[in-house]
Amino acid sequence: MKPAEHGLSDHLTMRGLSRRFGSFTALDAVSLSIRKGEFVCLLGPSGCGKTTLLRLIAGLDLPDAGSIALQARDITRAAPAQRDYGIVFQSYALFPNLSVADNIAYGLKPRHERQRHRLRVRELLDMVGLPGAEDKYPAQLSGGQQQRVALARALATSPGLLLLDEPLSALDARVRDKLREELKGLQQRLGVTTLMVTHDQEEALAIADRVVVMNAGRIEQIGTPAEIYRQPCSRFVAEFVGEANWLPATACGAHEVRVGNHALRLQQPLPPAPALQLFLRPEDVIIKPRWENAPNTVLARVDNISFGGALTRIRLLPEGMPGQVLYAEVCPGMLDRQPLVPGEIVPVELPAARLLAFAGDLPC
Amino acid sequence: MLSAVLRWRPRGGQTGIAGEARIASLLLWALVAVLLLGLGLPLLFIFAKAVQDGDGGFVGLVNFAQVLQSPGLMRASSNSLQLGLTVTALVLPLAFAFAWALLRSRLWGRGLWRQIGLSPLLAPSLMPAISLVYLFGNQGLLKDWLHGGNIYGFWGVVLGELFYTFPHALLIIMTALSAADARLYEAGRVLGAGPLRQFLTITLPGVRYGLVSAGLVVFTLVLTDFGVPKVVGGDFNVLAVEAFKQVIGQQNFPRGAVVGLLLLLPAILSCLVERRMARRQQAALTARAQPFAPAPSWLRDACALLLLLAISLLLLALLGVGVAASFIKYWPYNLDFTLAHYQFDTVDGGGWSAYVNSLQLATATAVLGSLLVFVGACVCEKLPGMALGRSLLRFLAMLPMAVPGLVLGLGYVFFFNHPANPLHGWYGSLGLMVLCCIAHFYTTAHLTAATALKQLDGEFEAVAASLKVPFWVTWWRVSLPVCLPALVDVARFLFVSAMTTLSALIFIMTPEHSLAAVSIITMDDAGDTAAAAAMATLVVLSSAGLSLLLSLLERLLGRRNQRWRKPG
Ligand SMILES: Nc1ncnc2c1ncn2[C@@H]1O[C@H](COP(=O)(O)OP(=O)(O)OP(=O)(O)O)[C@@H](O)[C@H]1O
Ligand SMILES: [Mg+2]
Numbered sequence: 001m002k003p004a005e006h007g008l009s010d011h012l013t014m015r016g017l018s019r020r021f022g023s024f025t026a027l028d029a030v031s032l033s034i035r036k037g038e039f040v041c042l043l044g045p046s047g048c049g050k051t052t053l054l055r056l057i058a059g060l061d062l063p064d065a066g067s068i069a070l071q072a073r074d075i076t077r078a079a080p081a082q083r084d085y086g087i088v089f090q091s092y093a094l095f096p097n098l099s100v101a102d103n104i105a106y107g108l109k110p111r112h113e114r115q116r117h118r119l120r121v122r123e124l125l126d127m128v129g130l131p132g133a134e135d136k137y138p139a140q141l142s143g144g145q146q147q148r149v150a151l152a153r154a155l156a157t158s159p160g161l162l163l164l165d166e167p168l169s170a171l172d173a174r175v176r177d178k179l180r181e182e183l184k185g186l187q188q189r190l191g192v193t194t195l196m197v198t199h200d201q202e203e204a205l206a207i208a209d210r211v212v213v214m215n216a217g218r219i220e221q222i223g224t225p226a227e228i229y230r231q232p233c234s235r236f237v238a239e240f241v242g243e244a245n246w247l248p249a250t251a252c253g254a255h256e257v258r259v260g261n262h263a264l265r266l267q268q269p270l271p272p273a274p275a276l277q278l279f280l281r282p283e284d285v286i287i288k289p290r291w292e293n294a295p296n297t298v299l300a301r302v303d304n305i306s307f308g309g310a311l312t313r314i315r316l317l318p319e320g321m322p323g324q325v326l327y328a329e330v331c332p333g334m335l336d337r338q339p340l341v342p343g344e345i346v347p348v349e350l351p352a353a354r355l356l357a358f359a360g361d362l363p364c
Numbered sequence: 365m366l367s368a369v370l371r372w373r374p375r376g377g378q379t380g381i382a383g384e385a386r387i388a389s390l391l392l393w394a395l396v397a398v399l400l401l402g403l404g405l406p407l408l409f410i411f412a413k414a415v416q417d418g419d420g421g422f423v424g425l426v427n428f429a430q431v432l433q434s435p436g437l438m439r440a441s442s443n444s445l446q447l448g449l450t451v452t453a454l455v456l457p458l459a460f461a462f463a464w465a466l467l468r469s470r471l472w473g474r475g476l477w478r479q480i481g482l483s484p485l486l487a488p489s490l491m492p493a494i495s496l497v498y499l500f501g502n503q504g505l506l507k508d509w510l511h512g513g514n515i516y517g518f519w520g521v522v523l524g525e526l527f528y529t530f531p532h533a534l535l536i537i538m539t540a541l542s543a544a545d546a547r548l549y550e551a552g553r554v555l556g557a558g559p560l561r562q563f564l565t566i567t568l569p570g571v572r573y574g575l576v577s578a579g580l581v582v583f584t585l586v587l588t589d590f591g592v593p594k595v596v597g598g599d600f601n602v603l604a605v606e607a608f609k610q611v612i613g614q615q616n617f618p619r620g621a622v623v624g625l626l627l628l629l630p631a632i633l634s635c636l637v638e639r640r641m642a643r644r645q646q647a648a649l650t651a652r653a654q655p656f657a658p659a660p661s662w663l664r665d666a667c668a669l670l671l672l673l674a675i676s677l678l679l680l681a682l683l684g685v686g687v688a689a690s691f692i693k694y695w696p697y698n699l700d701f702t703l704a705h706y707q708f709d710t711v712d713g714g715g716w717s718a719y720v721n722s723l724q725l726a727t728a729t730a731v732l733g734s735l736l737v738f739v740g741a742c743v744c745e746k747l748p749g750m751a752l753g754r755s756l757l758r759f760l761a762m763l764p765m766a767v768p769g770l771v772l773g774l775g776y777v778f779f780f781n782h783p784a785n786p787l788h789g790w791y792g793s794l795g796l797m798v799l800c801c802i803a804h805f806y807t808t809a810h811l812t813a814a815t816a817l818k819q820l821d822g823e824f825e826a827v828a829a830s831l832k833v834p835f836w837v838t839w840w841r842v843s844l845p846v847c848l849p850a851l852v853d854v855a856r857f858l859f860v861s862a863m864t865t866l867s868a869l870i871f872i873m874t875p876e877h878s879l880a881a882v883s884i885i886t887m888d889d890a891g892d893t894a895a896a897a898a899m900a901t902l903v904v905l906s907s908a909g910l911s912l913l914l915s916l917l918e919r920l921l922g923r924r925n926q927r928w929r930k931p932g
């Protein structure tokens with residue numbers, strides 16, 4: 001019984017889920033497994049089907065094909081109440097006419113055990129950092145506080161799975177960062193399997209154990225934040241996650257390409273296409289203290305230097321690549337040389353280990 | 365058939381939890397059944413009756429041909445048409461002027477003016493007719509003004525209908541006017557447009573849909589109203605009265621059915637036009653509008669005040685003369701105060717028992733109707749899946765808008781008075797009248813409740829389901845309390861409408877079970893105008909009293925709810 005053994009650690013498993021609205025395919029054969037206690041982020045641009053997938057898992061909508069299993073139990077067509085999850089929506093969906101305590105205790109059973117519910121509510125409010133808010137009404141709370149109450153309500157019945165649909169996107173940046181950390185801490189303490197939808201890649205990379213990047217109803221890549229960032233497996237992921245330099249290139253050999261009138265080496269094999277785009281993160285561009293004739297090193301004119309706190313961002317115009325702009329991000333303290341000045345010509349290395357090549361023409 | 369319905373599982377809905385899904389579909393189909401019984405089947409029977417002869421044999425379009433060849437009926441049709449057009453042409457400018465003065469001025473006491481403008485809603489359509497008789501009738505106070513002329517006839521009916529339809533037009537035009545976008549006016553001012561130019565290029569185009577839809581509503585109301593022409597029509601015969609004569613007077617059901625179908629035409633037509641317009645208007649309203657706030661202006665406010673005063677005086681006169689006359693010994697010769705006209709002992713029509721019946725009917729309609737409408741709107745807006753059933757329910761909820769009360773009443777006669785109908789025994793009972801009233805006024809009530817429900821977060825049910833709380837608990841604990849103000853509005857609307865309506869009920873009431881509005885007709889027919897005025901006054905007072913009561917209740921509720929409605 002190998003499959004069962006394998007399934008033990010998988011809390012939630014989706015196989016080949018599809019959902020169509022008329023002729024439009026919102027989800028196209030999506031398969032995904034989430035381990036117990038894992039924090040997974042669904043990341044993708046607007047309209048890529050994240051919410052649709054979440055609603056299928058929640059039982060608020062039914063798939064046209066595929067199956068969903070929760071703890072090895074098939075729940076593809078089960079009613080929401082027969083699944084075991086708590087959910088937080090972007091709008092919070094707090095009941096406006098019920099106090100915070102009544103909102104949180106809404107799903108606690110049996111209804112008449114008020115005393116026990118009171119204790120549970122207090123415990124949850126302490127946990128989400130809102131002690132003493134029992135008698136307030138949602139309209140009296142700020143957005144961040146409402147979000148905490150919604151979270152407490154979703155956790156009140158101790159569900160095995162927590163579903164979050166863009167829970168932080170309606171908050172301002174500062175509150176969002178703080179809540180993001182608290183959310184992660186809470187999730188780790190409770191060990192609740194969590195699936196969060198977001199279109200904010202920074203948020204996804206910061207909070208998730210694993211990130212699922214979606215595009216147009218399909219999964220593009222599943223991996224840890226570092227994998228997604230370092231080793232994007234498709235051009236879409238590379239463009240969507242983080243910032244990058246894109247250099248048009250032509251292949252000439254198994255590991256060699258031409259960019260302008262330079263030849264560059266790549267560690268990884270090239271995709272089988274004549275026209276390529278090279279991908280390089282700005283922080284991987286190395287500005288050398290002095291010229292030496294090493295591979296993948298070119299001369300570039302410093303065009304502009306902008307201060308960015310911890311990192312300094314430098315706009316470079318590489319020689320021999322007309323019209324090409326190269327951004328580098330360097331830590332000023334680590335730069336082993338005199339401060340840069342605009343107009344200066346500097347040697348720049350594009351490390352072979354960091355260069356990735358994707359097939360295709362210019363990125364959009 | 366019902367079991368097949370229960371087994372039917374739509375895609376996109378929830379299955380599984382047997383109890384909850386079953387209760388949901390049971391609820392849905394029970395509501396559909398109630399509306400089919402109170403609305404669908406009676407309407408079908410009108411169509412059936414129109415193609416049958418007196419004994420129930422199928423005769424095709426013979427009845428239609430007969431009606432078309434009958435000079436009396438054709439004259440009644442052309443009279444109705446002429447009347448509808450005249451009243452529409454007169455009431456639209458009046459209502460627009462009133463709405464403009466209310467919404468585009470900075471006058472004090474606009475709430476009060478608004479109440480005066482809407483006051484005709486509280487009265488049966490017979491009230492202005494009776495007032496007209498007292499003012500310009502054979503013993504009228506101002507009879508000399510007519511220079512030997514006579515109020516009975518076309519212009520009398522026009523005046524009465526003006527009063528009766530004014531608040532309906534006012535409500536629609538006020539809605540349209542208040543949706544104005546301040547940014548357009550600012551742009552107009554910046555571009556150097558004067559007040560007249562702004563009015564012609566911004567205000568009028570902004571309300572043109574409202575004006576058209578008000579015109580359609582008024583036209584339909586006039587065509588199917590029956591009270592005013594009955595009292596002051598004299599020899600001026602209209603279709604609505606003709607339908608009544610054919611069915612109740614001559615028991616000529618097939619011909620009555622044909623006339624009923626004729627009356628259905630304008631209503632259906634206006635519904636179609638409205639729907640087309642609604643679709644276009646939505647596109648016009650997508651921009652994010654800024655609410656309009658009028659700038660101070662003496663001249664404009666003075667004009668507005670004059671307008672409001674003039675129109676209010678007219679409305680209050682047509683309401684007040686009837687009320688006053690009911691307390692006066694012998695109009696206009698002995699103006700002493702008396703309550704004698706309220707004794708109703710010596711007159712036909714049921715007297716106080718008719719009034720009590722009306723009160724019962726209105727109360728039952730308000731209570732049961734609000735309940736039904738709320739559950740119906742919840743099923744339409746808040747239950748997942750069951751797409752077919754829900755669109756059927758939605759269709760049935762919107763249908764009454766296209767069915768004049770008179771036509772509905774005819775349908776009830778044909779359907780419930782049919783000897784083969786097992787519900788035949790129900791005919792003439794209070795229960796059937798309650799059903800008829802709820803069906804007649806369902807659309808407005810449903811739209812009010814549905815609008816309130818739509819403003820609730822769509823995810824409430826989803827959250828509740830994830831917490832394993834059944835939907836009815838959420839309806840009870842969240843939807844109902846949050847929508848209570850709208851439901852109070854619905855109850856008020858149903859009560860007042862049931863209290864004042866005549867058109868549908870006159871067909872299904874029996875003399876033993878008379879109603880206030882009907883007894884007004886009976887008394888007026890018998891020449892007891894003072895008693896008729898007294899009964900009409902009772903109706904007005906009850907409607908106004910309940911409205912006041914509900915307003916107080918609302919304020920009380922508002923105070924209790926303030927804690928969660930208001931931040932801070
Ligand atoms: N009920 C529906 N009927 C028709 N189309 C739908 C429906 N629900 C979603 N869609 C379509 O499916 C696509 C995916 O929608 P979904 O809500 O899953 O996007 P999303 O990834 O959550 O986007 P966002 O970040 O904007 O929330 C969209 O193009 C949407 O228009
Ligand atoms: Mg979404």
